[in-house]
Amino acid sequence: xxxxxxxxxxxxxxxxxxxxxxxxxxxxxxxxxxxxxxxxxxxxxxxxxxxxxxxxxxxxxxxxxxxxxxxxxxxxxxxxxxxxxxxxxxxxxxxxxxxxxxxxxxxxxxxxxxxxxxxxxxxxxxxxxxxxxxxxxxxxxxxxxxxxxxxxxxxxxxxxxxxxxxxxxxxxxxxxxxxxxxxxxxxxxxxxxxxxxxxxxxxxxxxxxxxxxxxxxxxxxxxxxxxxxxxxxxxxxxxxxxxxxxxxxxxxxxxxxxxxxxxxxxxxxxxxxxxxxxxxxxxxxxxxxxxxxxxxxxxxxxxxxxxxxxxxxxxxxxxxxxxxxxxxxxxxxxxxxxxxxxxxxxxxxxxxxxxxxxxxxxx
Numbered sequence: 516x517x518x519x520x521x522x523x524x525x526x527x528x529x530x531x532x533x534x535x536x537x538x539x540x541x542x543x544x545x546x547x548x549x550x551x552x553x554x555x556x557x558x559x560x561x562x563x564x565x566x567x568x569x570x571x572x573x574x575x576x577x578x579x580x581x582x583x584x585x586x587x588x589x590x591x592x593x594x595x596x597x598x599x600x601x602x603x604x605x606x607x608x609x610x611x612x613x614x615x616x617x618x619x620x621x622x623x624x625x626x627x628x629x630x631x632x633x634x635x636x637x638x639x640x641x642x643x644x645x646x647x648x649x650x651x652x653x654x655x656x657x658x659x660x661x662x663x664x665x666x667x668x669x670x671x672x673x674x675x676x677x678x679x680x681x682x683x684x685x686x687x688x689x690x691x692x693x694x695x696x697x698x699x700x701x702x703x704x705x706x707x708x709x710x711x712x713x714x715x716x717x718x719x720x721x722x723x724x725x726x727x728x729x730x731x732x733x734x735x736x737x738x739x740x741x742x743x744x745x746x747x748x749x750x751x752x753x754x755x756x757x758x759x760x761x762x763x764x765x766x767x768x769x770x771x772x773x774x775x776x777x778x779x780x781x782x783x784x785x786x787x788x789x790x791x792x793x794x795x796x797x798x799x800x801x802x803x804x805x806x807x808x809x810x811x812x813x814x815x816x817x818x819x820x821x822x823x824x825x826x827x828x829x830x831x832x833x834x835x836x837x838x839x840x841x842x843x844x845x846x847x848x849x850x851x852x853x854x855x856x857x858x859x860x861x862x863x864x865x866x867x868x869x870x871x872x873x874x875x876x877x878x
Contacts, residue, residue, distance in 0.1 A: 522543050523541070524542060524544040525542040525544070525546070526548065526583055527547045527550075527554065528547075528548055528549060528603070528605055528606060529548075529550075529603070529789070530547075530554045531551050531553055531650075531652055532552065532650060532652070533553040533554075539557055544564075545557070545562060546563065546564045546565075546581070547563050547564065547565050547787065548566055548568060548570075548606065549787040549789045550563070550565045550784065550786060550787045551786060552786070555783070555784050558784040559784050565778070565784060565787055566787070567788060568787075568788060569749075569788050569789070569790070569791075570605075570702065570745050570749045570788075570789055571745065571751060571793045573606045573609065573745060574606065574612075574613075574744075574745065574746055577606060577609045577613045578609070578612075582613050582614065583610050583613065583615040584614075584615060584616070585615055585617075586611065586615040586617050586618065587620075588600060588603075588620070589602075589620050589621075589625060590617065590619035590620070590622070590639060591621070591622060591625050591626075591627040591629070595633065596636060597632075597633025597635050597636050598619060598621075598633055598634045599627050599631070599634070600629045600631075600742070601622055601625035601627070601629070601649065602628075602649050602725065602733070602742075603724070603742070604629055604724050604725075604745075605724045605725060605744070605745055606745055607744070608631060608746075609744060609745070609746060611634060611638065616638065617638055617639040618639075618642045619640065619641050620641075620643045620644065620645060621644045622644075622645050622647070622649070623644065623645070623646050624646055624648050624649075625648075625649050626649075626726075626733050626734070626737035626738070627737065627738065628736045628739050628740065628742050630740035630741065630742060631744065648730070649726075649733060651728075651729040651730065652727050652729065653729060654683045654684060654687065654705075655684050656684060656687065657684045657685070657687050657688035658684065660812075660841040661684045661687075661688040661811070662688050662691075663841040664685065664809050664811065664841050665688035665691065667843070667844055668689050668692070668763055668807060668809050669694065671761070671805060671807060671839075672693065672697060672761050673695070673759055673803065674696060675695075675697065675718065675759075676698070676758065676759045676760065676761050676803075676804065677697070677699070677700040677754075677758050677759065677761070678693075678699055678701070678761050678763065679702070679762045679763060679794045679798070680763045681701075682705040682727040683765075685765055685809055686705050686763075687705065687706070687707050689707075689809070690708065690710070690711050693711065693716055696717070696718050697716065697718060698719050698722075698758065699717065699721035699722065699723070700722045700723075700754065701721065701722070701748075701794075702724055702725060702745075702748055702749065702790040702794070703723060703724075703726075704723035704726050704727060704732070704736070704741065705727050705728055706727075706728035706729060706731060708732070708735075709735045712735070721741055722741070723742060724742055724745055724748040725742070726742070745790075749793045751793055751796055751797045751800070754794070754801070755796075755797040755798075755801045755804070756801075759801055759802065759803030760797055760804040761804050761805045762794035762795055762797060762798030762804075762806050762807065763807045764777075764791050764794060764795060764808055764830070766808050766810045766819065767780055767819070767826075768780070768819055768824050769810060769821070769859075770822065770823065770832070770859075771820065771822075772832035772852065772855055772856065773808070773832030773835035773838060773847055774824060774828045774830070774832040775791070775828070775832075775835065776824040776826045776827075777791050777830070778827070779826050780825060788829050788830075791829055792831075792834065794806075796834040798836065799835070799836055806835055806837070807836065807838075808830075808837070808838050808839070809839040810838070810839075810840060811841060812841060812842060812863055820859065820860075832847075835847060836848050838862060840862055842865040843862055843865050844862070845858040845862040846858070
């Protein structure tokens with residue numbers, strides 16, 4: 516329909532998997548707020564433009580230069596009337612508040628865990644229905660270096676803290692390594708929270724805006740008011756106030772000032788800024804909290820510590836408190852520029868990686 520109408524622009528959210536039915540060529544312009552793995556090829560090929568924007572600023576964009584007219588989303592019928600969003604709330608409520616009409620596909624087997632009020636039925640045009648189960652997201656399991664990193668990270672998390680983790684091998688390992696009860700306050704809610712709950716270490720219902728897991732997580736989440744809009748989940752003021760907030764993020768590359776690249780490697784798009792910068796600054800501002808960047812010292816045969824990032828800075832170094840690798844940790848708090856560089860280099864030197872990198876570069 517977009518191709519037939521002509522001149523239709525598309526604004527895409529997080530796409531963890533590629534959608535073979537999405538014809539990007541049907542649109543006059545395609546932009547991605549947080550590209551995700553499913554849009555890597557499209558971004559690399561120039562079919563979609565990845566916007567360098569942190570998630571907390573997306574609502575302002577939707578009320579301004581990126582104001583949408585139509586929001587296409589899966590919805591779940593509410594018992595009292597109206598519709599809820601399913602496994603993702605994210606920026607959808609901001610789009611509705613900005614005036615977008617909802618074109619909904621009613622998903623009868625999707626869990627309802629939207630914490631917000633129903634979207635009134637007269638604001639939703641039902642374009643179809645489905646009995647398909649939500650897409651299962653699976654991630655590579657932790658390797659030895661992830662578990663070593665996770666043990667160090669878990670030791671930095673105080674009992675009762677609010678914790679943010681991402682999906683993937685490192686996030687799984689961190690949740691498995693925890694030995695104290697925590698509250699989960701995160702953008703993505705991974706499978707590991709189910710086991711955390713079984714072990715009696717999950718305090719209260721988690722706060723998140725996406726479900727990022729498989730059937731076990733979806734069953735556990737059904738009926739719980741877990742998912743909130745990004746105006747709440749990524750509110751830096753809320754996150755940094757009150758109970759200590761510990762943000763655990765990773766990096767594709769990092770430099771000796773703690774500056775982080777999460778957007779891509781040389782010649783390859785990987786993701787978007789997303790909530791990385793929001794959670795990092797909130798952790799750094801939180802009294803009793805921390806902003807942690809946990810990263811293996813090597814990735815695909817190359818040190819993750821680099822002289823110059825191959826992409827622009829996603830998260831500035833002054834919002835990073837502690838860097839953790841499988842070889843140890845570097846606490847950057849209270850250090851000047853020279854001391855920060857020395858601490859970061861020393862962390863990679865413990866694995867003999869920085870000397871080797873310097874030797875190879877000068878050969």
